[in-house]
Amino acid sequence: MIQSKNLTKTYGSQTVLNIEDLVIPKGQSFGLVGNNGAGKTTFFSLLLDLIQPTTGHVINNGVQVNTSEAWKPFTSSFIDETFLIGYLTPEEYFYFIGELRGQNKADVDGLLSQFEDFFHGEILGQKKYLRDLSKGNQKKAGIVASFIGNPEVVILDEPFANLDPTTQIRLKGIIKDLAKKGEVTVLVSSHDLSHVTEVCERIVVLNKGQIVRDIQTSEATLRELESFFAGKNRREEQH
Amino acid sequence: MFKHFVNLQWKSFFRSASLGKDMAIKALMVFFAVYMLVFLAMAGVGLFFLLERAFPESDPLAKVSEYLVYWLLIELFFRYFMQKLPVMDVKPLLMLPVKKRVITHYILAKSGGSLYNFFSLVLFVPFVVMLALHGYPLPNLLSWLLAVVCLSLTVNYLNFLINKNDRALIGLILVIIALYALNYFGVLSVTELTGKGFYAFYHFPLSMLVPLALALGTYALNYRFLRRRIFLDASLKKKTKEAVTADLGWTKKFGSIAPFLQLDLKLIWRNKRTKTQVFLSLAMIFYGLVFYTMDEFSNTSAMMVFAGIFITGIFLVNFGQFIPAWDSAYYSMMMAQNIPLRKYLESKAGLISASVVVMFLLSIPYVYFGWQALAINLSSALYNLGINIPLILFFGSMNKKRIDLDKSAFSNMQGTGATQFLVLIPLLGVPMIIFPALKFLISFEVALGVLSALGLVGIAFRKPMLDRITEIYRKKKYGMIAGFKEKNS
Numbered sequence: 001m002i003q004s005k006n007l008t009k010t011y012g013s014q015t016v017l018n019i020e021d022l023v024i025p026k027g028q029s030f031g032l033v034g035n036n037g038a039g040k041t042t043f044f045s046l047l048l049d050l051i052q053p054t055t056g057h058v059i060n061n062g063v064q065v066n067t068s069e070a071w072k073p074f075t076s077s078f079i080d081e082t083f084l085i086g087y088l089t090p091e092e093y094f095y096f097i098g099e100l101r102g103q104n105k106a107d108v109d110g111l112l113s114q115f116e117d118f119f120h121g122e123i124l125g126q127k128k129y130l131r132d133l134s135k136g137n138q139k140k141a142g143i144v145a146s147f148i149g150n151p152e153v154v155i156l157d158e159p160f161a162n163l164d165p166t167t168q169i170r171l172k173g174i175i176k177d178l179a180k181k182g183e184v185t186v187l188v189s190s191h192d193l194s195h196v197t198e199v200c201e202r203i204v205v206l207n208k209g210q211i212v213r214d215i216q217t218s219e220a221t222l223r224e225l226e227s228f229f230a231g232k233n234r235r236e237e238q239h
Numbered sequence: 240m241f242k243h244f245v246n247l248q249w250k251s252f253f254r255s256a257s258l259g260k261d262m263a264i265k266a267l268m269v270f271f272a273v274y275m276l277v278f279l280a281m282a283g284v285g286l287f288f289l290l291e292r293a294f295p296e297s298d299p300l301a302k303v304s305e306y307l308v309y310w311l312l313i314e315l316f317f318r319y320f321m322q323k324l325p326v327m328d329v330k331p332l333l334m335l336p337v338k339k340r341v342i343t344h345y346i347l348a349k350s351g352g353s354l355y356n357f358f359s360l361v362l363f364v365p366f367v368v369m370l371a372l373h374g375y376p377l378p379n380l381l382s383w384l385l386a387v388v389c390l391s392l393t394v395n396y397l398n399f400l401i402n403k404n405d406r407a408l409i410g411l412i413l414v415i416i417a418l419y420a421l422n423y424f425g426v427l428s429v430t431e432l433t434g435k436g437f438y439a440f441y442h443f444p445l446s447m448l449v450p451l452a453l454a455l456g457t458y459a460l461n462y463r464f465l466r467r468r469i470f471l472d473a474s475l476k477k478k479t480k481e482a483v484t485a486d487l488g489w490t491k492k493f494g495s496i497a498p499f500l501q502l503d504l505k506l507i508w509r510n511k512r513t514k515t516q517v518f519l520s521l522a523m524i525f526y527g528l529v530f531y532t533m534d535e536f537s538n539t540s541a542m543m544v545f546a547g548i549f550i551t552g553i554f555l556v557n558f559g560q561f562i563p564a565w566d567s568a569y570y571s572m573m574m575a576q577n578i579p580l581r582k583y584l585e586s587k588a589g590l591i592s593a594s595v596v597v598m599f600l601l602s603i604p605y606v607y608f609g610w611q612a613l614a615i616n617l618s619s620a621l622y623n624l625g626i627n628i629p630l631i632l633f634f635g636s637m638n639k640k641r642i643d644l645d646k647s648a649f650s651n652m653q654g655t656g657a658t659q660f661l662v663l664i665p666l667l668g669v670p671m672i673i674f675p676a677l678k679f680l681i682s683f684e685v686a687l688g689v690l691s692a693l694g695l696v697g698i699a700f701r702k703p704m705l706d707r708i709t710e711i712y713r714k715k716k717y718g719m720i721a722g723f724k725e726k727n728s
Contacts, residue, residue, distance in 0.1 A: 048571075048574075048575040049574070049575070050571050050574060050575060050717075050720050051717060051720070051721075052717050069579075072575070072576065072577040072578070073577050075575075076576075077575055079571065079575075082568060082569055082570075082571055082572065082724070083569060083571065083572035083575075084569060084572070085502070085568075085569050085572075086568060086569075086644070087505060087506060087509040087510055087644065088502075088505060089482045089484050091484065092484060092485075092505070096498055096501075096502060097576070099497075099498040100498065100576055100577045100578055101577055126482075127481045127482045127483075127484075128481075128482050129482045129509070132482075149577075
């Protein structure tokens with residue numbers, strides 16, 4: 001589904017991302033972990049053509065993203081709260097996204113009704129604009145908006161941050177359900193190792209822009225990741 | 240402790256976003272500030288001579304005292320809308336070991352040094368100096384001046400009370416209406432009375448203790464009010480308005496641009512800066528009166544075309560020059576979402592076109608000044624529709640500065656760069672060259688005809704022009720996304 005070849009991004013003399021070859025097959029739930037500055041958001045921004053690659057390119061379902069816009073109809077994403085339109089109510093925002101993705105109000109309402117648990121009564125019918133919601137509730141609205149219109153690729157950057165424990169658990173369930181159907185490719189990044197190991201079939205570890213681990217998730221994955229990050233930090237302290 | 244506060248204040252001023260702007264804009268802002276100050280100071284000097292000539296038999300100081308009450312009322316009016324107590328600044332101080340008493344005094348004292356308090360100083364100091372040069376006794380003059388300063392400070396603190404408290408506001412309005420009525424029906428001459436009162440500060444220097452007491456009294460009231468409210472959930476909480484959901488189903492008629500049109504209408508209506516701009520644009524309909532009532536210009540002069548372009552295109556300029564920066568807060572979403580850029584631009588063009596038509600319809604009463612006025616406004620509107628709309632969208636592709644929507648429009652330069660000044664040259668300049676040249680060479684009718692024809696050609700070619708502009712926006716997309724992410728630019 002998603003292929004990136006010789007993908008690099010350089011600012012001045014600093015290379016922030018350098019991925020030689022990465023293929024994410026259709027229907028995979030893919031997790032990206034790494035410390036701050038590892039290049040997670042850079043990679044997602046390149047996938048969404050929000051920044052230009054220095055070399056290489058990304059191909060999404062046969063479409064090269066920096067030359068054609070044909071990937072937009074089947075790709076949806078939530079990167080951060082700048083993806084929300086602050087002066088709309090959550091409902092208006094959902095309907096707006098729906099319009100862009102060819103869904104009428106009834107379709108959107110149908111989808112939203114599946115997320116009543118997830119919203120926990122704090123999103124719909126609150127008579128509040130998105131800008132006046134709390135960080136966590138903004139995130140909930142943004143994540144659900146990215147499910148509108150049956151996308152084939154869903155990209156979520158740090159979806160677990162700022163969420164309360166109950167919502168984190170519900171979100172894990174939602175992502176697992178999405179992945180189970182095998183039709184939606186889900187890309188998730190996180191700082192929380194246990195969350196990604198729980199929801200992702202495959203985990204890629206980025207460090208300073210390079211892929212340093214590529215793991216098919218198993219029972220041992222969480223321990224492996226923990227020892228990697230603990231060991232890495234110790235090594236860095238010695239330098 | 241106070242030293243730290245002063246230090247903080249100093250840094251907040253010199254590191255503020257508005258000072259970190261382009262040199263050109265900085266220079267322009269300094270120019271306007273100096274211009275205002277010089278203008279006020281000159282007015283202060285001129286006031287003396289003006290009053291001496293207009294009322295030779297009465298004392299200029301007495302005259303000024305008579306009208307001082309209006310000055311204070313106007314000051315209060317402006318402050319009510321523009322000046323807010325900067326309570327939010329103290330949030331980071333709350334959990335530090337600083338006594339709340341000190342914090343309260345700090346906010347209140349700080350407001351005493353606000354720019355608004357300098358207006359009366361800048362006006363009245365030169366006036367008093369002129370009086371002193373003409374042999375008025377200095378101690379008495381100083382007493383008068385101090386009294387005025389104290390009254391200005393009283394207005395300063397009174398404003399915060401009525402800003403926070405609607406009951407105080409209503410009370411004040413009732414008192415003003417009552418006094419006005421008494422004055423109007425001749426029961427009690429309030430202006431004469433206050434005039435005498437203010438004049439007394441000059442005659443009996445001790446009486447200036449009254450305004451001093453007033454200033455201290457309002458300060459104390461503010462202190463008592465504020466001290467009890469320095470908590471996160473009281474006065475330091477941001478106010479949120481209840482959201483009103485709007486359907487705007489009628490926009491469906493416009494087909495595929497409907498969702499963007501709805502978004503733009505909500506953008507304009509739900510954000511302070513855009514909303515004030517709509518009202519300012521509507522008020523600008525009267526701008527033409529300035530020219531039409533001046534005898535220097537004939538009804539077919541080039542200045543009327545300037546007025547015509549300006550009136551029918553004011554919203555075009557005000558709103559259009561910041562496209563697409565209005566959407567800067569969520570621009571990366573717009574670019575990652577399933578949005579054809581073309582439709583996005585089309586909807587903006589449609590909205591501005593509607594504004595040009597509305598402004599033209601509103602300008603029809605100018606026909607009172609002759610059929611030429613109507614003809615000029617019509618061809619200006621056509622020119623705006625055909626040429627200036629694509630032009631402003633084209634210049635929009637150079638916008639890279641973020642706009643935070645919730646800040647007010649007054650003296651808000653956010654998002655302003657060199658583009659905003661450059662665009663005015665072709666926008667207003669080109670018609671101002673074409674029209675007078677053709678009018679001089681051939682005739683008024685032909686000049687107007689050419690202007691309208693240019694507009695019609697532009698309307699006919701809007702599609703290919705928009706195609707080109709869309710292409711340019713696509714190329715500049717990465718720069719825009721990066722630029723709009725930078726806060727405080």
